[in-house]
Amino acid sequence: MTSRALSMARLSGSAVLGWRGHLAALGGLSFLILSLFHRDVIAMVFIWWNASTFGHCLFIPILIAWLVQQRLPGLQQLEPIAWAPGLLWIALGGFAWLLGAAAGVAVFRHGALILMLQGAVVTLLGPAVGRALLFPLFYAFFMVPIGEEIVAPLQLITARLCMMFLSLSGVPAHMDGIFITTATGYFRVAEACSGAKFVIAMTAYGVLVCNVCFTSWPRRALFMTGALMLSVLANGVRAFATILVAHLTSIDAAVGFDHVLYGWIFFAIVMAVVMAAAWPFFDRRPGDAWFDPEQLRGSSWGAVSLPLAFGAAFGVVMAAPLWLIVSAAASEPLLGAPTPPEVKGWARTTEQPRYPWKPRFDGADHLVMARYRNPAGQVVDLAIVSFDRQEEGRELVGFAQGAADPDQHWSWSSPAPAPRDARGEQITAPGPVVRHVVSVYKVGGAPLTGSAPQVKIDTMKARLLGGDQRAGAILISVEEQRGMPADAAIAAFLQDVGDMKDLADRSLSIR
Known part of the structure; x- marks a missing residue:
């Protein structure tokens, strides 16, 4: 065996010995992260298994393991270190999880979980190993069920x-x-x-x-x-x-x-x-090296002891859920179910629609509906929804929440006209029966909005900063009928019902 081969063998052997403690620490920290955020882990796996759109995510961990295995010969030539700047990566993941938990956005929490695990790799194995594993670490984002x-x-x-x-x-x-x-x-x-x-x-x-x-x-x-x-x-x-x-x-x-x-x-x-x-x-040849270990070796700037890096990383991970517990405000109570307003020029009616309609808001404290008719024969359905607070499974906007309830065979079909700060959509039921719906949302003292992302932002602010968490929605809906355009009826009702902000505030017991 040549002297060069002997030196490479010694380098490889010493690197393997140096890896053991760092890999043990990485395994321990990863286990703690997955345990602390086990609800998000379970939710992700549940989506992978039950939603055909994300069935491919089941194979991503296997592919990541294969990608790492392909890089093992080069990795064995690197020496892992505990690297303090990697804590910033973990902190970014913790902050993203905090935002996702406060706003009720699952994709933020799931992505944040990946960020924290990536940060654990960089913190406990060092920047050289992180650069060598850059693509496998990036590819882990495909485990996040996103794209709906x-x-x-x-x-x-x-x-x-x-x-x-x-x-x-x-x-x-x-x-x-x-x-x-x-x-x-x-x-x-x-x-x-x-x-x-x-x-x-x-x-x-x-x-x-x-x-x-x-x-x-x-x-x-x-x-x-x-x-x-x-x-x-x-x-x-x-x-x-x-x-x-x-x-x-x-x-x-x-x-x-x-x-x-x-x-x-x-x-x-x-x-x-x-x-x-x-x-x-294809321009990558079989057998080409994935990276050059010599180019990745550098100074040990930022290196700290492994126990110190492990303890600091765990403290950063714990900070996000602790902050949410400490800063989340107690919800103001609702004073009862909202009362449908009396609208000048419109009378309440009990006539039935061609196809039953009721919006879907799982977990709402109150959902009140009323039907109105005016002398011109226009008929409008009004739905008022209120929550004393939002949490997982009790959200103002989310999958299957809103005007089109799939369990009642209503389907979203296209956007529809709506006033500023409102959302307009056309939904369709078997028949076909077509409805136009205008929706407005309100969270605490925030302005009215028709934007689902804005609802999430307002919810996040309320939960992080101790604001009013009461939330609600007002939906105005009309069946499309020959000679009776739905948009015209909605416009007439909106003009007569008055200030929508006052109606929303009364519905949430704000005034």
């Missing part, structure tokens, strides 16, 4: 693609939001048909391919752009093909065709096409 926000836009894009392909194929069709009507039937581009699950999974897969198969950043950018565009286009073709099969045969045949194509074949075909098109342009 793209469902509604992708529904509209898929519907428009269907209409384009139907027009090219000579099939007459009419589109209303995410609903398409042909001579054969009435089709809805549902959330599951939006293609969001494939776009999200393709993003995770594409980023992995970019790291493993490419070194050129322009090629990586072109690959990701092409992969995502092909996913959206292919999903539009799939939805169009389902409608076309129904047009040529029957609805039942189309459902069976879509089930097979959607569940088993579609994504595999798209992945195969993407990889076949990109294969000639």
Whole structure:
């Protein structure tokens, strides 16, 4: 054995010995983080297992382990150190968790958990190891179930693609939001048909391919752009093909065709096409080193003792939940259920709608509804919702909360006109029955808003700074009927009901 080989063997052996204590400390700190935030861990795994959109997240930990294993030969040549500046990374994760917990935004808490674990790696193993593991650490973000926000836009894009392909194929069709009507039937581009699950999974897969198969950043950018565009286009073709099969045969045949194509074949075909098109342009050769250990070795600036780094890291992790416990204000009580207002020119009516409607606000302390009619024959439904405080499972805005309750077979179909500081949307029920809904939200002393992100911000401020946590919503809704436009009825009611802020304050017992 040559002297160079002997020196490399000694270096590798000493590095392995140095790793043991640092890996033990990292394992202990990771266990403490996962235990302290076990509710978020359980929630993430529950989403992975039960939501098909995020089923691919189950494979991300395995892929991260594989990526680390690929880098082991180089890692063994590095010496881990405890690095004090890594505590800033953990603190950033703790602060993000605090914001997410205060605002009731699960994705912030889940992302913060990943940040804290990443920070633990950098703090207890050092900057050289952190740089060597930069991509595996970054790839851990794909464990966060995020992307539901793209469902509604992708529904509209898929519907428009269907209409384009139907027009090219000579099939007459009419589109209303995410609903398409042909001579054969009435089709809805549902959330599951939006293609969001494939776009999200393709993003995770594409980023992995970019790291493993490419070194050129322009090629990586072109690959990701092409992969995502092909996913959206292919999903539009799939939805169009389902409608076309129904047009040529029957609805039942189309459902069976879509089930097979959607569940088993579609994504595999798209992945195969993407990889076949990109294969000639791969520029990372098998066996290429993932990093150069010599370039990563540097000074030991910021190094501290391992016990000190471990104790400081644990203290930083504990700070976020302790702050929330200390600073969260006790909620002001509600003085009872809100009372529907008397509106000049409108009388209460008990006539029934064509399809039952009731907004969904799980955990609300009160949900009061009233129906009004004016002399012009316009009929308006008013819903007033109030919470004494918001917490997990009792949130003013969130998944399935709001005007369209999926359990009652109501579906969001498109945006609708609304006044400033309000939210307008069109929802549809079987029939079809179309409703326009205008919603306003209020948290404590904050101004009225129609923005879900603003509600989260107002909630976060109230919980972090000890403000008033009472929260509520007012929804004004009208069925669309021939000769009786819904938007006109809503505008007339809003004009006559008076100041919405006063109504919201009275509903929350603020005045």
